[in-house]
Every structure is written in structure tokens, then in C-alpha cells.
Amino acid sequence: MISELELVGGPDGGPRPELLDAGGGPEREGPSPGDRARALAKLPWVWALGGAVVASAVWAGGLYAFRDQGPDQRGYRITAEACDKVPLSAISRKLGERDRPTDASDRSDDPAFRRTECHMGLKSTGARTSGRVTTYTAELLVEEHLKTDPGPELGARLTSGRYGADDPVVSPVAGLGDRAFFVRAPEHGYLEADLRLVVQDGGVVLTLSVTGNVDLNGNVTDPVDPKDLKPDYTGVPKLMESDMRELMAVLKK
Structure with missing residues (x-):
């Protein structure tokens, strides 16, 4: 599991330099939503998970389409005549x-x-x-x-x-x-x-x-x-x- 500190911390586990103000104190207590999103975007497992979700959605859509439409009738038009x-x-x-x-x-x-x-x-x-x-x-x-x-x-x-x-x-x-x-x-x-x-x-x-x-x-x-x-x-x-x-x-x- 990847903790929030691992996502936003520097090499020594402390706040990243860009998050300190000119006086050396923390500018804010934690990462902004934008920082977290950018950090997540760099992780390959996020894209893999997203691909799996999309593939599952496509498969499920095809399954529901089959259930709804049934087997292919191949263009037959069977009437009473x-x-x-x-x-x-x-x-x-x-x-x-x-x-x-x-x-x-x-x-x-x-x-x-x-x-x-x-x-x-x-x-x-x-x-x-x-x-x-x-x-x-x-x-x-x-x-x-x-x-x-x-x-x-x-x-x-x-x-x-x-x-x-x-x-x-x-x-x-x-x-x-x-x-x-x-x-x-x-x-x-x-x-x-x-x-x-x-x-x-x-x-x-x-x-x-x-x-x-x-x-x-x-x-x-x-x-x-x-x-x-x-x-x-x-x-x-x-x-x-x-x-x-x-x-x-x-x-x-």
C-alpha cells in the first residue's frame, strides 16, 4: 500500500522543498487535490487499473447487448405465409x-x-x-x-x-x-x-x-x-x- 507520505514526501520523508515558504516554515499542512492527482498520475498501476475497468465495462456491455438482443437471426423474415x-x-x-x-x-x-x-x-x-x-x-x-x-x-x-x-x-x-x-x-x-x-x-x-x-x-x-x-x-x-x-x-x- 502507498501512504500519503510516500506520495508527497521528499527523499528524507519530510515536506518537499517546493512546499516550504521563504521563511522555511510549511506553507500548508498537506498536499492539495491537484498535487495528489499529479502524483497518482505518475503511478503505472493506476493506468493498469483504469484499463481493466474500461475492459470490464466493454465486456459487460457486450453481455447485456446479447441478453437483450438474443442470438443472431441472420436476416430471416419468417411470416405466417x-x-x-x-x-x-x-x-x-x-x-x-x-x-x-x-x-x-x-x-x-x-x-x-x-x-x-x-x-x-x-x-x-x-x-x-x-x-x-x-x-x-x-x-x-x-x-x-x-x-x-x-x-x-x-x-x-x-x-x-x-x-x-x-x-x-x-x-x-x-x-x-x-x-x-x-x-x-x-x-x-x-x-x-x-x-x-x-x-x-x-x-x-x-x-x-x-x-x-x-x-x-x-x-x-x-x-x-x-x-x-x-x-x-x-x-x-x-x-x-x-x-x-x-x-x-x-x-x-
């Missing part, structure tokens, strides 16, 4: 055009979290699985996390059975948002959707799903093992990636 804007340009060429009369949507909104869900039927192309007519549906789920970062819990959601009873096969996808994954059903396993592409982009999580529906009530009488009734999705993951890129751009307009 979002489902109408979903293009599915690539998927529809292979699996069928959108059958808009069968569409359905749902939306929930609160200050911390918004959820938009789109169910989209695709017109039949006559595709068959083991001789049975197969049609397809697509779903889009947009989750806007307005107060907290969805990243820490996303991995757990992908692998914890959130999308079905069996452990899914999760594969990373490069070049989409902050991070992206394909979620597939394991062989002979079950998921709510056969293919699911999950993308986190800032505070927004987008999930595009495709499911094939095999008609078991047709005129086909040959017995088929249920494991052989899973539709062929060859090439579909790349189509979903293309549609997701287009979709992300559309939802930011």
Missing part, C-alpha cells in the same frame, strides 16, 4: 410437384421462441416400391430461438431419439448455415421421417424432411418383407441440400 414460399424445386422434379390442396401449416409465437411447421403433399409420379404405389410428402420446420443459442442442445436432440424410437444415423453436411446434419433411419429401423436435413443458422434451426408412403392396399398380393418396403432415396439427399439453400435465401427476402 412462409409455407407458401417453400419452393422444393429439386425435390419436386424427382418425387412429384407440390399438391397444394393437401398442404397444412401450424405456427406458434412467443417472445422467446417461434415455430413454423409446413406439411406438403407431393403429387404421385407413379413410383413403386416392391410393386406398390409410392407417394411422398415433405415437411419443413423452422424454429426461431430469440433468447438463447440453440447450438448446445442441437447435438443431443439429433441423437436422443427425438425423431423416432430407434437411434438415428447422423451425418454432417458441409456448406449449409453454421452446421448441418442428415438424420436417417438405421437399417430396418424407424424414424418419423425417412430423411431429415437439419440446419442451424444463428438462432434459427431449419429442418426439411421427406417421407415415402407405400400403399399396402393395392392389388399386389405377393408377400413382401416389411424391410423391403422402404422407398429408394438414391440421389434425394443432394436434392434436399439444393432445396435447403434455395429455401434459406427465400426466407431472408
Whole structure:
């Protein structure tokens, strides 16, 4: 600790010469506020302490700004009409055009979290699985996390059975948002959707799903093992990636 005497005293501990009057007596009993300020200014620890205080203030300001604004929404403008804007340009060429009369949507909104869900039927192309007519549906789920970062819990959601009873096969996808994954059903396993592409982009999580529906009530009488009734999705993951890129751009307009 530095005492007041150390700050203002001379080499012998007495009053500094400039504080004595012409007669040799003290001109004043102690240092003026200006003397004390000049003495403090010469001490390096004062500047270090001041820098630490400023840095702490800047950090605290950034923290309060994050708490107030929440995670970056990356320019998305998700409105009640979002489902109408979903293009599915690539998927529809292979699996069928959108059958808009069968569409359905749902939306929930609160200050911390918004959820938009789109169910989209695709017109039949006559595709068959083991001789049975197969049609397809697509779903889009947009989750806007307005107060907290969805990243820490996303991995757990992908692998914890959130999308079905069996452990899914999760594969990373490069070049989409902050991070992206394909979620597939394991062989002979079950998921709510056969293919699911999950993308986190800032505070927004987008999930595009495709499911094939095999008609078991047709005129086909040959017995088929249920494991052989899973539709062929060859090439579909790349189509979903293309549609997701287009979709992300559309939802930011």
C-alpha cells in the first residue's frame, strides 16, 4: 500500500522543498487535490487499473447487448405465409410437384421462441416400391430461438431419439448455415421421417424432411418383407441440400 507520505514526501520523508515558504516554515499542512492527482498520475498501476475497468465495462456491455438482443437471426423474415414460399424445386422434379390442396401449416409465437411447421403433399409420379404405389410428402420446420443459442442442445436432440424410437444415423453436411446434419433411419429401423436435413443458422434451426408412403392396399398380393418396403432415396439427399439453400435465401427476402 502507498501512504500519503510516500506520495508527497521528499527523499528524507519530510515536506518537499517546493512546499516550504521563504521563511522555511510549511506553507500548508498537506498536499492539495491537484498535487495528489499529479502524483497518482505518475503511478503505472493506476493506468493498469483504469484499463481493466474500461475492459470490464466493454465486456459487460457486450453481455447485456446479447441478453437483450438474443442470438443472431441472420436476416430471416419468417411470416405466417412462409409455407407458401417453400419452393422444393429439386425435390419436386424427382418425387412429384407440390399438391397444394393437401398442404397444412401450424405456427406458434412467443417472445422467446417461434415455430413454423409446413406439411406438403407431393403429387404421385407413379413410383413403386416392391410393386406398390409410392407417394411422398415433405415437411419443413423452422424454429426461431430469440433468447438463447440453440447450438448446445442441437447435438443431443439429433441423437436422443427425438425423431423416432430407434437411434438415428447422423451425418454432417458441409456448406449449409453454421452446421448441418442428415438424420436417417438405421437399417430396418424407424424414424418419423425417412430423411431429415437439419440446419442451424444463428438462432434459427431449419429442418426439411421427406417421407415415402407405400400403399399396402393395392392389388399386389405377393408377400413382401416389411424391410423391403422402404422407398429408394438414391440421389434425394443432394436434392434436399439444393432445396435447403434455395429455401434459406427465400426466407431472408
